Amino acid sequence: MQMIVTKDNLEDFYLKDPGYDPATSKYYEGIMTQGNGYMHVRGSYDEGLIAEKQDLEYDRKPANVTLEVQRFPLSKWGTFVPGVVGPHPFLMTEMINQPYFFDTVLTVDGERLDMAESRISDYERILNLSDGVLTRSFRWDCRNGAALRLTYKRFISMDRKHLALSQLMIKGLSGSARVQIDAGINAGVRTNGFDHFTSIRKNQRQTGCSLEVETNGGNKVLIVSEIEADADFSGKKDINDAIYSSGTVEINENTEFLMTRYIALCTDRDQEEDSLSFRARSVIEEARRAGAQTIYDDHKTAWEKRWSASDIRIKGDHRAQLAIRASIYHLMRAADREDPRVAIGAKGHAGEAYFGRYFWDTEINMLPFFLHTDPEAARNLLMFRYLTLDGARENAKSYGYPGARYAWESSVSGHEECACWQYADHEIHVTADIAYAMKNYISATGDEEFMENFGLEILIETSRYWVKRADKNRNGEYELLAVMGPDEYLPMTRNNYYTNRMVKFSLDLTCAELESLEEKEPLKYRVLKERLGLKDDEKKLFKEVADNMRLPKTDDGSDIVPQSDDFFDYADIDFDEVWKDRSKCFGTCISQEHNYRVKALKQADVLENMLLFGPEFTDEVKSKNYDYYEPITTHDSSLSAAVHGIIAARLGRMDEAEKFLDKVIDIDMDEAAGGAKEGIHIANCGGLWQLIVYGFAGLGPAMWNESADFKPMLPAGWEELEIPFFWKGRSLKVVISDNKAVLIER
Ligand code: BGC
Numbered sequence: 001m002q003m004i005v006t007k008d009n010l011e012d013f014y015l016k017d018p019g020y021d022p023a024t025s026k027y028y029e030g031i032m033t034q035g036n037g038y039m040h041v042r043g044s045y046d047e048g049l050i051a052e053k054q055d056l057e058y059d060r061k062p063a064n065v066t067l068e069v070q071r072f073p074l075s076k077w078g079t080f081v082p083g084v085v086g087p088h089p090f091l092m093t094e095m096i097n098q099p100y101f102f103d104t105v106l107t108v109d110g111e112r113l114d115m116a117e118s119r120i121s122d123y124e125r126i127l128n129l130s131d132g133v134l135t136r137s138f139r140w141d142c143r144n145g146a147a148l149r150l151t152y153k154r155f156i157s158m159d160r161k162h163l164a165l166s167q168l169m170i171k172g173l174s175g176s177a178r179v180q181i182d183a184g185i186n187a188g189v190r191t192n193g194f195d196h197f198t199s200i201r202k203n204q205r206q207t208g209c210s211l212e213v214e215t216n217g218g219n220k221v222l223i224v225s226e227i228e229a230d231a232d233f234s235g236k237k238d239i240n241d242a243i244y245s246s247g248t249v250e251i252n253e254n255t256e257f258l259m260t261r262y263i264a265l266c267t268d269r270d271q272e273e274d275s276l277s278f279r280a281r282s283v284i285e286e287a288r289r290a291g292a293q294t295i296y297d298d299h300k301t302a303w304e305k306r307w308s309a310s311d312i313r314i315k316g317d318h319r320a321q322l323a324i325r326a327s328i329y330h331l332m333r334a335a336d337r338e339d340p341r342v343a344i345g346a347k348g349h350a351g352e353a354y355f356g357r358y359f360w361d362t363e364i365n366m367l368p369f370f371l372h373t374d375p376e377a378a379r380n381l382l383m384f385r386y387l388t389l390d391g392a393r394e395n396a397k398s399y400g401y402p403g404a405r406y407a408w409e410s411s412v413s414g415h416e417e418c419a420c421w422q423y424a425d426h427e428i429h430v431t432a433d434i435a436y437a438m439k440n441y442i443s444a445t446g447d448e449e450f451m452e453n454f455g456l457e458i459l460i461e462t463s464r465y466w467v468k469r470a471d472k473n474r475n476g477e478y479e480l481l482a483v484m485g486p487d488e489y490l491p492m493t494r495n496n497y498y499t500n501r502m503v504k505f506s507l508d509l510t511c512a513e514l515e516s517l518e519e520k521e522p523l524k525y526r527v528l529k530e531r532l533g534l535k536d537d538e539k540k541l542f543k544e545v546a547d548n549m550r551l552p553k554t555d556d557g558s559d560i561v562p563q564s565d566d567f568f569d570y571a572d573i574d575f576d577e578v579w580k581d582r583s584k585c586f587g588t589c590i591s592q593e594h595n596y597r598v599k600a601l602k603q604a605d606v607l608e609n610m611l612l613f614g615p616e617f618t619d620e621v622k623s624k625n626y627d628y629y630e631p632i633t634t635h636d637s638s639l640s641a642a643v644h645g646i647i648a649a650r651l652g653r654m655d656e657a658e659k660f661l662d663k664v665i666d667i668d669m670d671e672a673a674g675g676a677k678e679g680i681h682i683a684n685c686g687g688l689w690q691l692i693v694y695g696f697a698g699l700g701p702a703m704w705n706e707s708a709d710f711k712p713m714l715p716a717g718w719e720e721l722e723i724p725f726f727w728k729g730r731s732l733k734v735v736i737s738d739n740k741a742v743l744i745e746r
Helices: 025-031 276-290 292-310 318-334 361-373 375-387 389-398 421-426 429-445 448-469 497-520 522-532 536-547 606-612 619-632 640-650 654-669 682-696
Strands: 014-017 085-088 092-095 104-108 119-128 133-141 147-156 163-174 177-186 197-205 208-215 220-229 235-239 242-251 256-267 313-315 720-727 730-737 740-745
Touching (some): 014 318, 163 177, 163 292, 177 256, 197 235, 197 242, 208 276, 220 276, 242 256, 256 276, 292 720, 313 318, 318 654, 318 682, 361 375, 361 720, 375 448, 389 448, 429 448, 429 720, 448 536, 497 522, 497 536, 606 619, 619 640
Antiparallel strands (some): 014 119, 104 177, 133 147, 147 163, 177 242, 208 220, 220 256, 235 242
């Protein structure tokens, strides 16, 4: 037996953790999250940290997640299977943190290995983004005088989605040690302070153990762990909510010991048939037959396939190179390509913040990446919205409207899960963002069938909601009152430009798609109309509201697009007086009451609209609006910097674009800031991709352009930029240097 031989050791694919540090340990757990779409595990140490109890219970009440101070300073385990959710007493439905299956405790003469307490040196930990393998290696000088070198490797198989594999190699350096190894599954975990497990069943097996939980969401999750090693692991330990297979190995100078664990996770939500135990056992048996190396090789091939469709190469900027690869890695890891019943949670299934829920982030920030690198995954993300249409219908009903209203925060059913009223009630633009995303998808892929079979139903139902949500004013215009736009620091404004424009787009699209279907496929059109009970009067109303949707404007010649009709009535604020410490979010330096009455944006709003509806504004107008809004934008949301960067790059304002590039990169890559502690800002990962592709490479979005045209403006120092992408069914690659783009068929 030997450790798996992993391939391509390219520094530009390595995320490195320089060594245990209480200030950054939780950050590395987040950024080193591994996964395969189906399941995800934070990059916690296999043995955990003794100081951080994982089953701490506390009351976590609804709050503004951006501003909240989270618990667990050092370490928080996280094992997530996105569809497995359950009710939290205060926070509604959340993704449940599952039992931690990499748990491996090592003890030598009563000393338990702990990165914080033990004598550790010569440490290296690397997440290889090219194959998702996490490797850790260090020297442990045990208290009994022996010195050991420990090397760990682990991954979640990309092609055998229920399988994870971990290896531990112990080498004797000097002295001798009896190392006790307890390798098992630990259900002593909580999600946002709450225990979702209603029962835990533990089982001992000849060479392993298993643990099955039932959740308060009504699901069963079974984890089976099997050990392969030249040692007896038939000893068992059943401690509280955990079960371990135990073995003891004698390590002397130059002895080598290898343990391989095959871990299978299955749930009753899976699409496969057969019992959980049969399936989990089959996964393990097949894996053992194949052997660790073959499993790795297959896994690597699956990753290679993904990278060949998505890898962006930047010559001349190592930091940006690593950051875009980390972003692409997390986007690919987070998307379940086979199961449209789940989408991508706002923290990329890498932490408990945002409760694993789906926001507009998916459609607006992440989708463009998938449109151009993995159209099937993009389709799945939209299918998720189709499959949750019933939930959206119920949301509309609960607010007293017909049709469908998508949740500001959606879980797997589509019901509104946001526990804070401001967002739940007023941040309605997500419903129209979904329509925009569908059109974007069809423009980029040409998959018209999606619209006919699924999209139109979404459009009709959401249009029915919009025409009731809009109020007709005395000038015959339709208004959207009491709305929160993307800028969440103004909770109830009149006619938020972004929202109104999106809704108009959505209604126009409904009318155009209905017309086109009627013309091209009259029979299909009639069937659809009948099935949804669509009346001609309704169609007329869709058009009337679209044609007369109010879009706020100024008539003072300034060309500033008002964020909302009442935007200029809000008070000015002296940022220097209120926001002294710029390393903190602005929102933490001001009361919410005060924040809600001043002109201080959380994130891009008018500028977000200018990005999505680019051709509707001249560069001059964009520039004026950028100059007006940027200084009053706090960028407290991670969705803001990329939008500003793209607009700045397109306007040729490269200093600013580069400043925003830094900001975008720092959001998750700056270990001191620790952004990834509670999970990955996955919308920002999509944002970085867009900043490079739309901003610096200057690709005209498929939404507005027939052919793939690039107008590059590369940051200083970028010698060459290479981007593979799909464009309306073609597989292409662009290579840019000296601000010249060469397009190559792939
Ligand atoms: C942002 C929203 C975003 C959400 C989830 C909030 O802080 O303001 O725009 O959808 O986070 O990422």
